[in-house]
Amino acid sequence: MPRYFFHVIDGRDILDNGGTEFPNLRYVRAEAIRTAGAILHDEGDRFWNGTEWQMNVTDASGQSVLKLRFSADDQDIAPDRE
Numbered sequence: 001m002p003r004y005f006f007h008v009i010d011g012r013d014i015l016d017n018g019g020t021e022f023p024n025l026r027y028v029r030a031e032a033i034r035t036a037g038a039i040l041h042d043e044g045d046r047f048w049n050g051t052e053w054q055m056n057v058t059d060a061s062g063q064s065v066l067k068l069r070f071s072a073d074d075q076d077i078a079p080d081r082e
Contacts, residue, residue: 001021001022001023002022002059002060003019003021003060004020004028004058004065005017005018005019005030005056005057005059005060006019006035006057007057007058007059008039008053008054009054010047010053010054013021013050017055028057028065028066032055032066032068035055036055036068047070048073049072050073052069052070054068054069055067055068055070055074
């Protein structure tokens with residue numbers, strides 16, 4: 001089964017050195033979305049400054065197979081609610 005690596009670049013490079021095996025790209029896409037959602041859920045407040053972050057998924061040879069890009073900017077309009 002092919003191995004894929006989920007690297008996150010958000011001002012720091014968080015490299016996936018172990019990777020995960022998936023049978024095909026459909027499963028890789030689903031895992032990329034799930035993982036990105038978990039990052040946004042857990043660290044979402046960090047991303048409201050307009051800076052883009054991305055997840056680059058590569059195969060075992062280092063070839064990029066898909067990329068997700070995210071940015072969030074509150075435009076300084078919304079009231080600060082905690």
